[in-house]
Amino acid sequence: MNAVDGDRRTVTRTTLAMGTIVNVHVSTVKPDFLIERAMGRVSQVFRDVEHNCSRFDASSELSQLCRSTGVFVPVSDMLFEAVRFAIEVAKATDGLFDPTVGQTMSRLGFNRHYLTGAVVMPDLTGRADYRDVELDEDRRQIRLAKPLLLDLGAVAKGFAIDLAAQTLQGFEGFVVDAGGDLYVSGTNHHGEAWHVGIQHPVDSRRTICNLRLTDTAICTSGNYERKSPVVATAHHIVDAKTGISPVEVVSCTAIAPYAMMADAFSTASLLLGVEHGIKLLEALGLEGLWITSDLEVHTTNQFTRYQYE
The missing domain is CATH 3.10.520.10 (ApbE-like domains)
Structure with missing residues (x-):
């Protein structure tokens, strides 16, 4: 038009x-x-951004990161900046806002890819929060200290x-x-x-x-x-x-x-x-x-x- x-x-x-x-x-x-x-x-x-930051795509960079608990994972600048900013907002709100809320979102039914309808429902137990996400600014690496599912929908x-x-x-x-x-x-x-x-x-x-x-x-x-x-x-x-x-x-x-x-x-x-x-x-x-x-x-x-x- x-x-x-x-x-x-x-x-x-x-x-x-x-x-x-x-x-x-x-x-x-x-x-x-x-x-x-x-x-x-x-x-x-x-x-x-969708390919790097979506939790609904099993092949996305974010999904691959969430399958790698306990080790530092090199990530793209795009994913690193999105996670880094989300963590800063979590700190500013004392964890009320928290990108580790992905598992809760999945349990509430927000677990289907909008195009394929495929269900993403990882089998996670235990609690985690933004303090379990470690960032290495110099090497652009991220470590998840506990099993968790990051949700970057708000950033x-x-x-x-x-x-x-x-x-x-x-x-x-x-x-x-x-x-x-x-x-x-x-x-x-x-x-x-x-x-x-x-x-x-x-x-x-x-x-x-x-x-x-x-x-x-x-x-x-x-x-x-x-x-x-x-x-x-x-x-x-x-x-x-x-x-x-x-x-x-x-x-x-x-x-x-x-x-x-x-x-x-x-x-x-x-x-x-x-x-x-x-x-x-x-x-x-x-x-x-x-x-x-x-x-x-x-x-x-x-x-x-x-x-x-």
Whole structure:
């Protein structure tokens, strides 16, 4: 689909990756061959991140790492950075957010590959947490001190968005949208900041808030997106300490310089709840919006600067 305004046009490409729909919009006067080349690189980025960081693919680099307990394993820079960042978020939340939650997610029924339907259900016993993941920064190696299953779902998609955004630098404006998690850059073909709506948690046809954004990332974590097929009260966001899904907050949106940061801290801030979530984001210099189960809206102090009616 192409939208033309003078010499500048917006070109959109859509693909399926990492269990979601990825839409890339490029607004530019540059020639088509440059746009198509960039779109191809974006698709490759998402394939690479999925291959390296998916726990649903037995052949992925992450799956191979999780089968190698007790020894340091050399890994790609991509996997190392995703795990390293997830561990840093775990430390910042005292383990409430924890990438070792994969086994709990599997028990809740989040254990099927979105394309093949193949079930990934490793036979693990015992407890583990982020402190059982050891990183060797110099050699880019990871050691799992105990049998565990890493889940990078709260960082990998944001990481892919960031890497895709890097490949699109040089265009006058672009949006990388992976299932509603976005990085926006420059302006649209009207020369305006990009307009972004935050979905209403009850009525998906409505927005609860409208924003103008540029050169930033925005990600939302919501308990209405993926419900557990085996536990009625559970969804895909789980308190790593208790194994229970929070119900007081139905969604949290975070605005950050990078999508991996917005992705992870929207999840962490939903788990923390409104009061502690606001403290965390404001301490990090990020902005956020929380919607509670009774549809009350809470924001960080400076969030309203992005809003418009």
